[in-house]
Amino acid sequence: MIAPACQSPLEWMTLLGYWLGELDPETERGVEEHYLACDHCSDRLSQLSTLAKQVGAVARGSGVNMVINDALARRLSDDGFRVREYSVPVNGSVNCSVAPEDDFVMARLQATLAGLKRIDLIFADARGTFQTRLTDIPFIPDSDGVVFAASIETVRALPESTIQMRLLAVGKDGERTIGEYTLNHTPYAARTDD
Amino acid sequence: MSVPEIQTPADDASLAIRVGRAAPGTDREAEAELCRRLGPRVRLYGLRHLRDEAAAADLMQQVLLIMIERLRAGALRTPERLASFVFGICRMAVLDLKRGHARRDRLLETYGDALLPPEAAHPDPEDRERLVRCLERLPERERTVLLLTFYDDMPAEVLARELSLTPANIRVIRHRGLKRLRGCVNGEPK
Numbered sequence: 502m503i504a505p506a507c508q509s510p511l512e513w514m515t516l517l518g519y520w521l522g523e524l525d526p527e528t529e530r531g532v533e534e535h536y537l538a539c540d541h542c543s544d545r546l547s548q549l550s551t552l553a554k555q556v557g558a559v560a561r562g563s564g565v566n567m568v569i570n571d572a573l574a575r576r577l578s579d580d581g582f583r584v585r586e587y588s589v590p591v592n593g594s595v596n597c598s599v600a601p602e603d604d605f606v607m608a609r610l611q612a613t614l615a616g617l618k619r620i621d622l623i624f625a626d627a628r629g630t631f632q633t634r635l636t637d638i639p640f641i642p643d644s645d646g647v648v649f650a651a652s653i654e655t656v657r658a659l660p661e662s663t664i665q666m667r668l669l670a671v672g673k674d675g676e677r678t679i680g681e682y683t684l685n686h687t688p689y690a691a692r693t694d695d
Numbered sequence: 696m697s698v699p700e701i702q703t704p705a706d707d708a709s710l711a712i713r714v715g716r717a718a719p720g721t722d723r724e725a726e727a728e729l730c731r732r733l734g735p736r737v738r739l740y741g742l743r744h745l746r747d748e749a750a751a752a753d754l755m756q757q758v759l760l761i762m763i764e765r766l767r768a769g770a771l772r773t774p775e776r777l778a779s780f781v782f783g784i785c786r787m788a789v790l791d792l793k794r795g796h797a798r799r800d801r802l803l804e805t806y807g808d809a810l811l812p813p814e815a816a817h818p819d820p821e822d823r824e825r826l827v828r829c830l831e832r833l834p835e836r837e838r839t840v841l842l843l844t845f846y847d848d849m850p851a852e853v854l855a856r857e858l859s860l861t862p863a864n865i866r867v868i869r870h871r872g873l874k875r876l877r878g879c880v881n882g883e884p885k
Contacts, residue, residue: 509699531698
């Protein structure tokens with residue numbers, strides 16, 4: 502059933518602010534009285550709450566590649582998830598894998614980021630052939646690098662392989678390499694070092 | 696921020712009038728229709744304040760029962776104010792349930808949660824795949840902000856501190872990302 506249109510619908514930004522508890526009490530009350538009387542806006546709020554829940558489930562299930570921050574990495578461990586983290590020095594490499602019981606696998610790419618405005622992250626295969634580029638990734642200038650959490654399903658499906666990652670500082674004058682990082686992945690079952 | 700005011704729609708108000716005018720419990724059709732219309736909205740209120748599907752379902756049931764009882768007793772003087780009337784019941788019911796939850800949490804601490812059924816069903820796998828594809832298409836900043844936001848429904852002020860951005864900046868990125876994501880999930884053209 503399609504809800505009848507509202508003459509003065511609540512904006513998505515307001516609905517999202519409401520859902521996240523960001524509104525002042527008076528505005529929050531106004532929003533609640535509005536959607537309690539309005540099929541159209543309660544339908545939209547319902548869509549929003551469903552999407553929020555599903556996106557949260559993808560985040561908690563490591564269902565997608567994501568650049569995250571230290572705070573979330575800590576929260577994941579605090580929330581009881583098993584997190585496997587590899588710290589990769591600038592121009593360094595690590596041997597890596599993912600165990601059946603792991604919930605998240607992440608690479609901490611060490612780098613000095615102070616003063617940078619934009620960073621891109623490039624992925625290449627073992628021969629250095631370009632695969633993909635993540636542009637303008639979020640980062641914290643005074644942190645010690647970038648934390649990349651890979652989709653756990655994607656990593657589990659990987660054969661023995663080498664993945665090269667490169668952080669680029671992008672500015673008005675062009676771009677320069679901050680660091681290169683090599684991850685030598687071995688499927689868990691094929692590991693011989695455990 | 697101003698919120699557009701809205702009067703209770705005529706259909707809702709007229710149903711409330713019917714329930715109030717009939718002898719208690721005799722206009723079951725109007726009562727059921729009113730509950731059918733308001734139930735999902737009350738459930739959303741419950742989800743927002745209790746963050747729990749089962750608790751929101753409890754709240755919905757409690758609010759609708761109280762509402763019908765009060766309507767039968769003629770407690771709603773101005774039918775156009777039905778939304779405010781329901782809002783008041785919702786607020787009190789949430790307080791009641793939170794007190795109940797505090798009690799439940801104490802019991803859980805004592806006995807553990809092994810006896811509770813698992814929460815909420817997972818979404819359809821096809822829906823999840825589409826959502827993942829849509830998330831992967833988002834610009835990196837938008838994807839990160841949405842994932843960090845909805846990991847545990849984090850307000851912009853908190854996330855801004857964690858990402859060294861301003862709350863206004865987070866809101867803009869979040870709004871753009873959500874718009875793009877909704878469009879993609881719903882199959883809207885770019």
